[in-house]
Amino acid sequence: MADPTRIWTAALIVIGDEILSGRTQDKNIAQVASWLGVQGIRLREVRVVPDVQDAIVEAVNxxxxxxxxxxxxxxxxxxxDDITVDAIAAALGVEVEIHEGARAILSGYYETRGGLTEARLRMxxxxxxxxxxENRMSGAPGIRHGNIFIMAGVPYITAGMLDCLTGTLEGGLxxxxxxxxxxxxxxxxxxxLxxxxxxxxxxxxxxxPFFREGRTGANFVIRSTNATTLDACTADLSAALERGGWTVTAGGI
Amino acid sequence: MADPTRIWTAALIVIGDEILSGRTQDKNIAQVASWLGVQGIRLREVRVVPDVQDAIVEAVNxxxxxxxxxxxxxxxxxxxDDITVDAIAAALGVEVEIHEGARAILSGYYETRGGLTEARLRMxxxxxxxxxxENRMSGAPGIRHGNIFIMAGVPYITAGMLDCLTGTLEGGLxxxxxxxxxxxxxxxxxxxLxxxxxxxxxxxxxxxPFFREGRTGANFVIRSTNATTLDACTADLSAALERGGWTVTAGGI
Known part of the structure; x- marks a missing residue:
C-alpha cells in the first residue's frame, strides 16, 4: 500500500513576456494551484520566465x-514567439517531432477553418x-512528457486541459x-496565533491582513491533511480569539 | 556617460503559501512589472516560493x-508566518537587528492604537x-538592503512603497x-508576424490570442526601446495585415 503520509509536489513554470511586462495579469498560478490541491498535490514553487530558450531550459531542469x-x-x-516545445525538448535532450495524433486532431479542427497550414501544423x-x-476548447492539444505537463497560456483553455487531467495523477492526502x-x-x-x-x-x-471599510481585519487560514486535527485547531483558535474579546466569523470575512 | 544601450534587469520573489495554495490571486507580479517598465528596468524572472526559509534563501541568492x-x-x-526578514538576512549572511528609524515610525503609528507591543516591534x-x-498606507515600512527591496504582500501597501521608490533607481531606456x-x-x-x-x-x-463574442482574435504587442523603430514596425505590421484583408484596431481589441 502507498505511504499515506507521502507528500506529492509539483512546480509550475509560467512562460511569457506578457506576464513579465505587466501587460497580462496571470490567472494560471491560482487555477493550477487550486486544481493541484484537490488532486492531493502541493504546488511548491512557481517561476515566471520570458520567451527565451535558456531561461525555460534552466527552470525545467x-x-x-x-x-x-x-x-x-x-x-x-x-x-x-511560441518556443515552449523546442525549449522543453532541449531540456530533455530529445528531438522535436510531429505527433500523428495531434496532426489528426488539428486536421479535423481546421477542416472547416481554412485547412491545416504549415503554421498550424507547428501545434x-x-x-x-x-x-x-485533450483540449476541449480549441484545436491544439496540450502535451504530456513523463512527469511534465505542457499547457496553454490562455486561462480558459488551460482550465479545460486541467479538467481532462482530473483524477489521472497520483497524489496524497x-x-x-x-x-x-x-x-x-x-x-x-x-x-x-x-x-x-x-x-x-x-x-x-x-x-x-486586510483593510476594508476603513477598518483593519485579518483572515486566518488553518491547513492540515488531517480533518480531526484541522477541526481541533480551528476550534481552539476561535475560542482563544473569542476569549480575547474578538468576534470570529466562520469562513472568513 | 552611462551606456544608453545597457539593459537593467530585476527579479521578483513572491513569498507566501497563500499564493501557492491558490487561495489568493497574486496582484503583485503585474504591478511590480508595470512599475519597473516605467523605470527603464526589465523584469526578467519571478519566483513564487513558500513561507520556508531554505526556499527563500535559494531564490534570493x-x-x-x-x-x-x-x-x-x-x-x-x-x-x-512572516519570515522574510530572517530568510533574507540568512541569505546575505548578516544579523537581524532592530532598525531605530523603523522603531520610531512604529511607535508613532501605534501610539493611538494600543502601543508598540513585542509582536509589532517585529516589524x-x-x-x-x-x-x-516608506509606507504611506500603514505603519510598517519596507526595507532596502543594497540592491534588494523587501516589500509588503498586501497589494495596495506594495503600491505605496513602489510609489515612494519611483525615480530613485537607475534604469535604462x-x-x-x-x-x-x-x-x-x-x-x-x-x-x-x-x-x-x-x-x-x-x-x-x-x-x-483570445476568444470573445464567439469569435477568434489576437492582439499583437510590438516592443522596442527605440520609438522610431517601434512606429515603423507597427506601421508595417498594420499595413501587412490590412493587405491580407484584416481590419486592424489600433490599441488592440
Missing part, C-alpha cells in the same frame, strides 16, 4: 528534478515520446483548510 | 547575483545595514510598446 510533477503554461501556439510538434492532453476571520489587527494576536499553531502538530496557520 | 535589482513581496508582517526588524522604504488587434486566428498570420519581426531589428512582436 531544476524543477522537474525536485518535484513529482512539472506543469508549464504558455508558448504552445502557432506563432514565432502538432512535441518533444519526442510525448502523449497528448489533500491539504484541507478552514478559514476564520476577525476585525482585528494581526499584530494584536500574533502571540495567540503562534501559540495555537505550536499546540497543534501538523497544522499551519496563515494570517492574511 | 540566485536572483540577486544575476540581476541589477531584486524585489520581494510578502512575509514582513508581525505574525509567526522593525531588518537585515543589518538596511534602509527603510524604457521598453516602449504598441498594441494592435485583429479578428483573426493567429495561426493564419504566423508567417506574416515572424517576417515582420525579422525585418525590424530590435523589435519583438508578441501574439496574444
Amino acid at each position: 531544476t524543477l522537474r528534478a525536485r518535484n513529482d510533477y512539472l506543469f508549464t503554461t504558455g508558448g504552445i501556439g502557432p506563432t514565432h 502538432a510538434r512535441v518533444p519526442a515520446g510525448a502523449d497528448l492532453i 489533500p491539504l484541507l483548510s478552514a478559514t476564520i476571520g476577525c476585525w482585528v489587527a494581526e499584530s494584536e494576536i500574533a502571540d495567540l 503562534a501559540a495555537t499553531e505550536r499546540a497543534h502538530e501538523d497544522c499551519q496557520i496563515g494570517s492574511y | 540566485t536572483l540577486r547575483a544575476r540581476n541589477d535589482y531584486l524585489f520581494t513581496t510578502g512575509g514582513i508582517g508581525p505574525t509567526h 522593525a526588524r531588518v537585515p543589518a545595514g538596511a534602509d527603510l522604504i 524604457p521598453l516602449l510598446s504598441a498594441t494592435i488587434g485583429c479578428w483573426v486566428a493567429e495561426s493564419e498570420i504566423a508567417d506574416l 515572424a517576417a515582420t519581426e525579422r525585418a525590424h531589428e530590435d523589435c519583438q512582436i508578441g501574439s496574444y
Whole structure:
C-alpha cells in the first residue's frame, strides 16, 4: 500500500513576456494551484520566465528534478514567439517531432477553418515520446512528457486541459483548510496565533491582513491533511480569539 | 556617460503559501512589472516560493547575483508566518537587528492604537545595514538592503512603497510598446508576424490570442526601446495585415 503520509509536489513554470511586462495579469498560478490541491498535490514553487530558450531550459531542469510533477503554461501556439516545445525538448535532450495524433486532431479542427497550414501544423510538434492532453476548447492539444505537463497560456483553455487531467495523477492526502476571520489587527494576536499553531502538530496557520471599510481585519487560514486535527485547531483558535474579546466569523470575512 | 544601450534587469520573489495554495490571486507580479517598465528596468524572472526559509534563501541568492535589482513581496508582517526578514538576512549572511528609524515610525503609528507591543516591534526588524522604504498606507515600512527591496504582500501597501521608490533607481531606456488587434486566428498570420519581426531589428512582436463574442482574435504587442523603430514596425505590421484583408484596431481589441 502507498505511504499515506507521502507528500506529492509539483512546480509550475509560467512562460511569457506578457506576464513579465505587466501587460497580462496571470490567472494560471491560482487555477493550477487550486486544481493541484484537490488532486492531493502541493504546488511548491512557481517561476515566471520570458520567451527565451535558456531561461525555460534552466527552470525545467531544476524543477522537474525536485518535484513529482512539472506543469508549464504558455508558448504552445502557432506563432514565432511560441518556443515552449523546442525549449522543453532541449531540456530533455530529445528531438522535436510531429505527433500523428495531434496532426489528426488539428486536421479535423481546421477542416472547416481554412485547412491545416504549415503554421498550424507547428501545434502538432512535441518533444519526442510525448502523449497528448485533450483540449476541449480549441484545436491544439496540450502535451504530456513523463512527469511534465505542457499547457496553454490562455486561462480558459488551460482550465479545460486541467479538467481532462482530473483524477489521472497520483497524489496524497489533500491539504484541507478552514478559514476564520476577525476585525482585528494581526499584530494584536500574533502571540495567540503562534501559540495555537505550536499546540497543534501538523497544522499551519496563515494570517492574511486586510483593510476594508476603513477598518483593519485579518483572515486566518488553518491547513492540515488531517480533518480531526484541522477541526481541533480551528476550534481552539476561535475560542482563544473569542476569549480575547474578538468576534470570529466562520469562513472568513 | 552611462551606456544608453545597457539593459537593467530585476527579479521578483513572491513569498507566501497563500499564493501557492491558490487561495489568493497574486496582484503583485503585474504591478511590480508595470512599475519597473516605467523605470527603464526589465523584469526578467519571478519566483513564487513558500513561507520556508531554505526556499527563500535559494531564490534570493540566485536572483540577486544575476540581476541589477531584486524585489520581494510578502512575509514582513508581525505574525509567526512572516519570515522574510530572517530568510533574507540568512541569505546575505548578516544579523537581524532592530532598525531605530523603523522603531520610531512604529511607535508613532501605534501610539493611538494600543502601543508598540513585542509582536509589532517585529516589524522593525531588518537585515543589518538596511534602509527603510516608506509606507504611506500603514505603519510598517519596507526595507532596502543594497540592491534588494523587501516589500509588503498586501497589494495596495506594495503600491505605496513602489510609489515612494519611483525615480530613485537607475534604469535604462524604457521598453516602449504598441498594441494592435485583429479578428483573426493567429495561426493564419504566423508567417506574416515572424517576417515582420525579422525585418525590424530590435523589435519583438508578441501574439496574444483570445476568444470573445464567439469569435477568434489576437492582439499583437510590438516592443522596442527605440520609438522610431517601434512606429515603423507597427506601421508595417498594420499595413501587412490590412493587405491580407484584416481590419486592424489600433490599441488592440
